[in-house]
Amino acid sequence: MAITRSGAHTVELLDKLPREEHLEMYRMMVLIRRFEEMAGKKYMEAVIGGFCHLYIGQEAVCVGIQSVLRPDDYAMGTYREHGQALAAGMDARAIMAELFGKATGVSKGKGGSMHLFDKSRNFMGGDAIVGGHLPIAAGVGLSIKYRAADQVCVCYFGDGAVNEGAFHEALNISGLWKLPVIYVCENNLYGMGTQVTRASAVPDLSRRVSGYGIESAHVDGMDLLAVRNLAEVAVRECRNGNGPYFIEAKTYRYRGHSMADPATYRSKDEVEEWRVRDPINLFERQLLDKGLMKDADVQRISSEVDQLVDECVQFAEESPAPSPDALYEYVYASEEI
Amino acid sequence: MPTMSIKQALNEALREEMRADPDVFIMGEEVAEYQGAYKVTEGLLAEFGSKRVIDTPISEEVIVGAGVGAAMAGLKPVVEMMTINFALLALDQIVNHAAKYYYMSGGQYNIPLVVRAASGVGLQLGAQHSQNFESWFVHVPGLKVVLPATSRDAKGLLKSAIRDPDPVIFLEHELIYLNKSEVPDGDFTVPLGVADVKREGTDVTIITYSRMVLFALKAAERLAKEGISVEVIDLRTLRPLDTRTVIDSVKKTHRAVVAEEDWPMCGMGAELIAQIQQEAFDYLDAPVERVSGVDVPMPYAKNLEKMAVPGEEELYSAVKRVMQGV
Numbered sequence: 067m068a069i070t071r072s073g074a075h076t077v078e079l080l081d082k083l084p085r086e087e088h089l090e091m092y093r094m095m096v097l098i099r100r101f102e103e104m105a106g107k108k109y110m111e112a113v114i115g116g117f118c119h120l121y122i123g124q125e126a127v128c129v130g131i132q133s134v135l136r137p138d139d140y141a142m143g144t145y146r147e148h149g150q151a152l153a154a155g156m157d158a159r160a161i162m163a164e165l166f167g168k169a170t171g172v173s174k175g176k177g178g179s180m181h182l183f184d185k186s187r188n189f190m191g192g193d194a195i196v197g198g199h200l201p202i203a204a205g206v207g208l209s210i211k212y213r214a215a216d217q218v219c220v221c222y223f224g225d226g227a228v229n230e231g232a233f234h235e236a237l238n239i240s241g242l243w244k245l246p247v248i249y250v251c252e253n254n255l256y257g258m259g260t261q262v263t264r265a266s267a268v269p270d271l272s273r274r275v276s277g278y279g280i281e282s283a284h285v286d287g288m289d290l291l292a293v294r295n296l297a298e299v300a301v302r303e304c305r306n307g308n309g310p311y312f313i314e315a316k317t318y319r320y321r322g323h324s325m326a327d328p329a330t331y332r333s334k335d336e337v338e339e340w341r342v343r344d345p346i347n348l349f350e351r352q353l354l355d356k357g358l359m360k361d362a363d364v365q366r367i368s369s370e371v372d373q374l375v376d377e378c379v380q381f382a383e384e385s386p387a388p389s390p391d392a393l394y395e396y397v398y399a400s401e402e403i
Numbered sequence: 404m405p406t407m408s409i410k411q412a413l414n415e416a417l418r419e420e421m422r423a424d425p426d427v428f429i430m431g432e433e434v435a436e437y438q439g440a441y442k443v444t445e446g447l448l449a450e451f452g453s454k455r456v457i458d459t460p461i462s463e464e465v466i467v468g469a470g471v472g473a474a475m476a477g478l479k480p481v482v483e484m485m486t487i488n489f490a491l492l493a494l495d496q497i498v499n500h501a502a503k504y505y506y507m508s509g510g511q512y513n514i515p516l517v518v519r520a521a522s523g524v525g526l527q528l529g530a531q532h533s534q535n536f537e538s539w540f541v542h543v544p545g546l547k548v549v550l551p552a553t554s555r556d557a558k559g560l561l562k563s564a565i566r567d568p569d570p571v572i573f574l575e576h577e578l579i580y581l582n583k584s585e586v587p588d589g590d591f592t593v594p595l596g597v598a599d600v601k602r603e604g605t606d607v608t609i610i611t612y613s614r615m616v617l618f619a620l621k622a623a624e625r626l627a628k629e630g631i632s633v634e635v636i637d638l639r640t641l642r643p644l645d646t647r648t649v650i651d652s653v654k655k656t657h658r659a660v661v662a663e664e665d666w667p668m669c670g671m672g673a674e675l676i677a678q679i680q681q682e683a684f685d686y687l688d689a690p691v692e693r694v695s696g697v698d699v700p701m702p703y704a705k706n707l708e709k710m711a712v713p714g715e716e717e718l719y720s721a722v723k724r725v726m727q728g729v
Contacts, residue, residue, distance in 0.1 A: 140476070174509030183508035190475055191508065195499050201465040202500060205472020205480075212428065212454065212478060219472075232495075235465035242460065396506045397544050398643075399513035399568035400595075 076291040076352075085358050091133055091290060092353060093367050095125040095346045098149040100375045101158060105148065105165055105179075108379065109325045114165045117194075118179050121149035123320040126345035127252050128153040130293025131220055131313075134301050138188065140206050140219040145180035145194040146252075146319075150222055154189045156182065162378035168385035175388040176396065196257075197223065197230030200249070204236045207245030207310065218304040220248045226257025228274065229265055237312075241278035246304035248297075249280075249312045252287065258323045259331040271314045280312050287317030288345045291352070317345075404585040412554040412586050413443045413519075413575065416561035417481065419590065421451055424479060427565055428455040431466055431483030431519075440485050441521055441580055467493035467518060471501050474516040474570075481565060484520035487536050487574060493518075494539075501570040502545030514570045517561075522550070522574035523614060523664055524712050530700035533708075535665035537613075540572045541641045541674070547571040547595055548641040552616035554584045556639055559593025567595060576614040596643035600652070604634035606729075607722055608652040610675055611662035612638040615694075615713070619662060622718040631726055641671060649675065650682045657688040658725040662718055667695035692721040 080088075102120045109118045121128075124146075132141065132153035143150040151161055156172060164171025165179050173183050173192070181192035190206070193199035203221035210217045227233050228251065240247050251271055255262055262269050275282045281303060285296045293315060300311035318340040322329035329337075353359035396402070407415070421427045428451075433440050435448040435458040448456040459466050463484060470480040484490040490497070497518065505513045525533045540548045547569055551557040557575070564571040601616055602623050609619040616637045623633035634652055638645065653659045659679055661672040672693040679691055697711040 172509070173507060173511070176509045177507040181507040183504075183511050185508070185511040190512065191504070193500070195495060198468075198495055198500060201468020201496060202472035202475070204465055205469030205474070206476045207472075208469055209473045209476035209478050212473070232464050232468065235460075235462040236468065238460060239462060239465050239469065396508075396510040398547075399505055399510075399515075402510065 076289060076295065079291045079295055080352060080356055080358070087133070088353055088358050089363065089367070091129050092349055092359065093371065094129045094153055095290065095349065096367055097158065097371045097374065098125045098129070098152050099346060100371050101152060101162070101378065102148060104375050104379060106321065106325060108165070114179065115167065116178050116180070117145065118165070118325045119146040119323065120319070120321045120325070121146055123340065123345070124252055124254060124287065124317045125149055126290040126293055126349070127250065127287045127315045127317055128222065130290050131250055131297045133294055134297045135218070135220065139217050140188045140190060141222070142190040142193065142199050142203060143222040144196070144199070144224060145192070146224070147182055147192050147222070148179070151182040151184070151189055154184070154187050156184045156187050156189055158374060159378045159381040163382040163385045166382040166385070167387065168382055169388045169392065170381070170385040174392065176392070197227040197232035199223070200227065200232050200236035203247050203249070204240050204245055207240060207247035208243065210246050211243070216305045218246045218248055218301055218309070220250060222250045222252060224257060225251060225253040225255065225262050226265070227251070228271060237275060237278040237280060240310040241280045244307065244309060246309040248300045248304060249310060251312070251314045252317055253314050254317050254319045256323070256332070259327070275312045280310050281308070282312035282314070284314040284316060287315030288343045288348060290345055290349045404587055406583045406585050407554050408581050408583050409551065409554050409557045409575065410441060410443055410580040412558035413561055414445055416558045416565070417444065417447060418450065420562055420565045421447070421455060426477065427479045427481065428457065429481050429483065430457040430459055430470065432459055432461055432485050434458060434483050439483070441577065443575070444483070463489050463492035464496055467496035468500065470516045470518070471496060471504070471514055474514045475504065475512050479515050479565060481517040481519060484518060486532065486577070487520040487522040488532055488534055490518065490520050490536070497540070497546070497570070497572070498543050502543045505569070506545060513568045515568050516570045517564045517573055518570070519573045519575065521577040523576040523578060524701065525577055527703055527705060527708060528701070529703045533701040535663070535696070537574055537641055538665055538670045541671065545570065546642060548574070549595060549639065550574045550576070550613040550641065551639060552579070552613055552637050554582070554586045556593050556599070558586055559591055560595065560639060563592045563595050566592070571595070574613070579614050579617065593639070595640045596645055597640065598645035598648040599637045599639055600634060600648070601637045602633065602635040604632040604656065606632045606656055607658040607660065607725055608634045608636060608656045609660045609662060609718060609722070610636045610638065610649055612641060612671070613664065615662045615664055618715040619718055621715045622722065625719060626722055631722060633722060646678055646682070649679065653679055653683045654686045657686055659687070660692045660694060660718065660721045660725060662694040662713065664696050664713060666698055667693060668698060670695060689725040689727070692725050694718055694721050
């Protein structure tokens with residue numbers, strides 16, 4: 067059941083896709099990186115409150131997955147979902163405004179960093195209970211099957227979620243009912259500060275998932291095209307009624323679990339080893355080597371993204387806080403109708 | 404007007420709403436082929452098929468969670484928890500997800516989900532199968548909590564719950580499923596958040612819900628013979644709470660007894676007493692009395708169980724206490 071896709075497949079994809087699509091994926095990874103760096107900076111300035119979990123290092127995973135979805139597909143993530151929200155096409159300015167707790171935020175300032183929602187993009191959060199959204203993804207998959215549609219639902223979560231009961235209940239029912247859900251485990255090796263090997267009796271996730279009759283594969287989560295390649299397979303299988311599909315993307319977060327975490331449980335050498343295989347640098351090199359991108363493109367994209375991130379901050383700063391009336395808004399939908 | 408059991412009334416509500424709206428479906432343990440642990444879903448699989456009446460594994464968290472997801476995608480799931488005791492395994496989905504998404508998404512994702520469960524004390528079922536948890540759910544903004552006591556209310560409230568855009572916890576007392584009472588013909592609903600004066604009176608108000616309503620009516624009958632006129636309010640919905648009806652009645656009778664089968668600590672009675680003293684303190688002629696279950700896990704032995712569960716006798720005595728000196 068377990069298969070790894072990389073190498074030859076990646077080279078094929080490099081040739082196959084139009085240049086614009088490559089550049090867009092590259093731009094999105096750079097945007098996520100710079101957006102997150104800015105979010106970290108603003109958190110240190112105490113402009114962003116609460117918890118703030120950065121996605122830096124994991125960019126290739128969500129960009130690779132989202133790049134093969136249709137606008138009518140669904141996605142949902144955890145509290146580390148800024149990158150996924152951006153890759154789902156949500157307005158970067160409104161995301162930053164949400165982090166700032168402003169009325170113009172994607173969730174009108176009611177959600178914050180951990181609860182980004184955008185119904186117009188079928189992005190269903192932003193759920194901050196570990197494993198808690200996996201049953202919900204199964205329900206979205208059930209609705210797709212109920213309507214005999216060919217959409218898919220992508221559910222992102224970390225390696226920490228796989229020891230929750232919700233994970234096992236959701237996978238069992240998804241396998242039992244053949245639901246079109248793509249479960250994407252972003253295995254960044256640590257559930258908060260606990261290494262996978264200290265938390266899982268069987269750390270090989272493909273083996274654990276095989277107990278639920280679910281097709282599964284692992285992939286190098288630092289290699290954008292490898293992720294995309296596997297995502298294409300998963301989406302095709304789900305659309306053809308052969309879901310669900312489980313993807314383990316082996317990746318790494320460069321920063322701590324949250325901004326409050328100095329990550330003293332791992333060595334600097336380990337972080338450096340992963341940084342050598344940085345997903346943005348890797349893809350950049352691939353595109354430059356193939357002549358699909360030039361140094362001038364890199365410079366242009368870099369300055370465009372920086373400008374956008376600055377605009378995000380300016381928009382968030384200038385936006386109003388929610389009005390006091392908003393405190394009681396959206397508790398019950400029956401009151402809004 | 405025809406009479407039918409609460410079980411039949413609930414079955415009719417489900418059947419009518421499923422006929423009217425193809426987005427309504429049922430999911431839970433033993434709801435389809437077994438036709439429901441309490442036979443509430445009897446005959447629904449035959450009429451609507453396995454796409455809309457779905458048997459699940461014994462996995463409460465994913466049953467409710469999948470209901471939340473299906474609701475977010477626009478369907479109207481009615482999920483069954485068999486009994487409220489098992490719903491504790493799905494508490495995270497109910498409290499952290501169903502109750503929160505509408506608010507924390509800034510009004511983008513409402514959750515039109517009904518969680519049905521048999522609830523309340525049973526007969527010698529012991530500590531894990533004979534409990535009330537309505538006060539836990541009532542505590543949570545974002546949830547609605549409904550507990551019918553009659554067949555008419557059971558049908559009308561369940562139809563309202565299914566049509567409601569918010570998550571509704573619908574608790575059916577397992578000892579009154581077979582109680583028969585009148586139900587109007589045709590399509591009718593009973594609105595959520597509106598209490599019902601089940602008996603009018605002038606001397607004292609008993610405020611209660613679910614099976615305790617039936618004991619309150621019996622106690623009122625007995626007290627009437629002693630010249631005490633008791634008003635009985637059936638709250639029907641605990642959230643939203645119809646405070647107006649309660650306060651108006653207490654202002655009229657000047658005496659109140661609050662009653663619940665649930666444990667007393669932080670229960671519905673405590674909340675009602677707080678609201679009464681705040682809104683109608685100057686109208687009270689006696690301290691408000693509280694009737695509740697005894698503050699212990701439910702024992703198995705018949706004699707002990709009888710002591711733990713409140714009924715007509717406790718209500719009768721409580722009314723006599725608030726009427727002392729009159």
